[in-house]
Amino acid sequence: MSVHDLVLLVLTAVxxxxxxxxEVIGFGVARWADLPVPDAVVRAAIACAxxxxxxxxxxxxxxxxxx
Numbered sequence: 435m436s437v438h439d440l441v442l443l444v445l446t447a448v449x450x451x452x453x454x455x456x457e458v459i460g461f462g463v464a465r466w467a468d469l470p471v472p473d474a475v476v477r478a479a480i481a482c483a484x485x486x487x488x489x490x491x492x493x494x495x496x497x498x499x500x501x
Contacts, residue, residue, distance in 0.1 A: 442497060453486045460480070460481030
């Protein structure tokens, strides 16, 4: 396994952790705003999807820059 592959693996793990953190924060903020649980789950899922989308775009740029 090359260094390039390890860097890609670490960046992917960081992306997944960031999206989970965004989901937890989104759920907490939605519950803090007194939204019902189903609405809070939807808001958290939107936060997670947005973080993953931006992260995949950044990861794509980094992968092409590292090659």
